[in-house]
Amino acid sequence: NFGHPPPPAMHAKRLIALPLSLAGTSHADGNDWQYTIKPGDTLWSIARAHLGSLAHAPALQKLNAIRNPYALKPDTTLRIPLQLMRQHGASATVTDLVGEATLDGQALDAGRRYPLEAGKIIRTGPNSALKLLMEEGSLVSIGPNARFVIKEATHFPSTGASTTWLSIESGSMDNSVVKNPLMQNRHTIQTPSAITAVRGTGFRVNVADSDSSATEVVEGQVEVSGHSGSQAVAAGFGSVTRRGEAPSGSIKLPAAPDLSPLPAVQAFSPAILQWVPAEGMAAYQVNLMRTQPSRRMVDDKLLKAAQWHPALENGQYQLTVRSQLPNGLQGYPAKQDFVVHAHPTPPLVMSPADGSRLAGRQVSFRFSGDTGTRYRVALSRRPDMQPLAASWDISQPDTTRQLEDGGQWYWQVARLDKQGKPGPYSQTYSLQADAGLWRATYQRGMQLSGRPYPLANARYQLTLQLLGRDSQAFVYSNDKPAWQDSERLYSGRYRVSYKVSTPDGYQATELEDILLVD
Incomplete structure (x- = not known):
C-alpha cells in the first residue's frame, strides 16, 4: 500500500x-x-x-x-x-482584446479565464488582437487574422510550470515565456512548415502563407525544426523555414525603424506617417492602434514604402512598425504615440490676404463657411504665434475688427466644432496696420488661400460651383494653396472643394465647404 x-x-x-x-x-x-x-x-x-x-x-x-x-x-x-507528475489542463486569461476573437466559435471576453482544451481553435478577426496570460505567467500576443489549434496545454501545480503546444495555421504570435526556477516552461509553436520549441524566452512566429514561416528571437534561444533538420536561433536572430526544407541559418534581425520624423501631432487627414527608410528592406509591417478616446485597431498591413497615409479621426494613436527583409523575416518593433487633431479643417481665407497692408487699424476677415459656422482667430506680434496678443470667436464668415495698435501683426484662424473646440489652425498670415492710404493693399479680383501640406511636389486644386445656376465650375490648380483671378466672382453662394495630391499617391479632400460672395 x-x-x-x-x-x-x-x-x-x-x-x-x-x-x-x-x-x-x-x-x-x-x-x-x-x-x-x-x-x-x-x-x-x-x-x-x-x-x-x-x-x-x-x-x-x-x-x-x-x-x-x-x-x-x-x-x-x-x-x-x-x-x-501531478498535472491538469492549463487555462489562460484574456488580458487584452481589441476587435473580435473566438474559442471554438465562442466569443472571447476580456478579463475572463478559459480552459485551453486540446483540439480547440482560437481565431482573431481582421484588425483584431488578443493577449492571453497563461496559467504559469507566460504571455501570448496574437495578431489579426490568426487561426491556431491547441494541441496540448498542461499545467504542473507543484512547480508552477506548463507545457504548451500550439499549432498556428495563419497570422502572427508573439510569445514571452517566463523562466521558472523549479521547472522550465516548455512552449512549442507548430506551423505548416516548422516547429519552434523554447523554454523561457521571448520570440515571435509569423505565418505569411502555408508554405513558409518565420521565427524571430528577441530573448534567450529557440530551436527551430523543419522537414530535414533543425537550427538553434539566439536572441537578435531569426530563421525562415519553407515547407519540406530545413530551417535557414541564423539571420540577424533588422533594427527597429527610425520613427523620429513622425510629428507628435497630426493636423492632416489622411495622416502623413513617414519614417526613415532602412537600407535593404523589402517592406514594413505596420500596425496602428487607436488608444483614446475609444480603443480599437485601425489596421495591420504590409507596406512597400516607408510611409502610410490612413484617414483618421481625432484622437490618440500608437503606430508600431517592423522592417522586413526580402526573405520575410521581420525585425524589432518601433513604437510611436501621436495625436490626430485634424478636424474640423480650417476655412479658406478670402481676406486679409497674406502680406496685406491696412490704411488704418480696421481689418475685414472673410472666410469660407455657411451661416452658423464659427471660427476662432488668434493674433500675435510674432510669426511663431507665441505669445498670443488676442484671441476671439467669430460666429459668421464675414466680420470686421479694430486692432488696438498699428504695426506688424500675425494671425491664424481655426474652425470650431460643435462643442466649441477649435480644430487645427490655418497657416500664419501677416498684415501691417496703419500703413497709410497710399501704401494700403487693395484687393482686386478673386483671392483665396488655404493651408499648405508638408508634402513634396504637392498640387492644390480649388473648385468653385455657383449654386442655383446651371453654370460651369471654376477649377484652379497650383503648386501652392493660393489661387487668384483678375475677375471678381459673381455674387451668390458657391460650393467650394479644396483637394491636395502628390505624384506618389497622396490624396486628400481638405474641405467641402460653402463660400458666400456679395
Missing part, C-alpha cells in the same frame, strides 16, 4: 542500489524533470509533492535506481517523467 510507505528495510531488499547523478540546478530535460534533492527529502515526500499518485512511486524508484527511499543524497538529481 503506497499510501502508507513500508519501513526502509523492506525497500532496501527490493531495489538495487545505484548512485544518483549530480546536477547544479533543477531544469526540464526532454520528457523528464531533473529535480534537485534537498536536505530532508525522501522519495515519499517528493512523490506527495510532485507525482500525480503515490502509485507512481515504484516507477520513480526504479527509474532512478534508488536503494533507500529515505536516504536521498542532497544536491543530487532525481529524474521525474512528466507523465508521472
Whole structure:
C-alpha cells in the first residue's frame, strides 16, 4: 500500500542500489524533470509533492535506481517523467482584446479565464488582437487574422510550470515565456512548415502563407525544426523555414525603424506617417492602434514604402512598425504615440490676404463657411504665434475688427466644432496696420488661400460651383494653396472643394465647404 510507505528495510531488499547523478540546478530535460534533492527529502515526500499518485512511486524508484527511499543524497538529481507528475489542463486569461476573437466559435471576453482544451481553435478577426496570460505567467500576443489549434496545454501545480503546444495555421504570435526556477516552461509553436520549441524566452512566429514561416528571437534561444533538420536561433536572430526544407541559418534581425520624423501631432487627414527608410528592406509591417478616446485597431498591413497615409479621426494613436527583409523575416518593433487633431479643417481665407497692408487699424476677415459656422482667430506680434496678443470667436464668415495698435501683426484662424473646440489652425498670415492710404493693399479680383501640406511636389486644386445656376465650375490648380483671378466672382453662394495630391499617391479632400460672395 503506497499510501502508507513500508519501513526502509523492506525497500532496501527490493531495489538495487545505484548512485544518483549530480546536477547544479533543477531544469526540464526532454520528457523528464531533473529535480534537485534537498536536505530532508525522501522519495515519499517528493512523490506527495510532485507525482500525480503515490502509485507512481515504484516507477520513480526504479527509474532512478534508488536503494533507500529515505536516504536521498542532497544536491543530487532525481529524474521525474512528466507523465508521472501531478498535472491538469492549463487555462489562460484574456488580458487584452481589441476587435473580435473566438474559442471554438465562442466569443472571447476580456478579463475572463478559459480552459485551453486540446483540439480547440482560437481565431482573431481582421484588425483584431488578443493577449492571453497563461496559467504559469507566460504571455501570448496574437495578431489579426490568426487561426491556431491547441494541441496540448498542461499545467504542473507543484512547480508552477506548463507545457504548451500550439499549432498556428495563419497570422502572427508573439510569445514571452517566463523562466521558472523549479521547472522550465516548455512552449512549442507548430506551423505548416516548422516547429519552434523554447523554454523561457521571448520570440515571435509569423505565418505569411502555408508554405513558409518565420521565427524571430528577441530573448534567450529557440530551436527551430523543419522537414530535414533543425537550427538553434539566439536572441537578435531569426530563421525562415519553407515547407519540406530545413530551417535557414541564423539571420540577424533588422533594427527597429527610425520613427523620429513622425510629428507628435497630426493636423492632416489622411495622416502623413513617414519614417526613415532602412537600407535593404523589402517592406514594413505596420500596425496602428487607436488608444483614446475609444480603443480599437485601425489596421495591420504590409507596406512597400516607408510611409502610410490612413484617414483618421481625432484622437490618440500608437503606430508600431517592423522592417522586413526580402526573405520575410521581420525585425524589432518601433513604437510611436501621436495625436490626430485634424478636424474640423480650417476655412479658406478670402481676406486679409497674406502680406496685406491696412490704411488704418480696421481689418475685414472673410472666410469660407455657411451661416452658423464659427471660427476662432488668434493674433500675435510674432510669426511663431507665441505669445498670443488676442484671441476671439467669430460666429459668421464675414466680420470686421479694430486692432488696438498699428504695426506688424500675425494671425491664424481655426474652425470650431460643435462643442466649441477649435480644430487645427490655418497657416500664419501677416498684415501691417496703419500703413497709410497710399501704401494700403487693395484687393482686386478673386483671392483665396488655404493651408499648405508638408508634402513634396504637392498640387492644390480649388473648385468653385455657383449654386442655383446651371453654370460651369471654376477649377484652379497650383503648386501652392493660393489661387487668384483678375475677375471678381459673381455674387451668390458657391460650393467650394479644396483637394491636395502628390505624384506618389497622396490624396486628400481638405474641405467641402460653402463660400458666400456679395
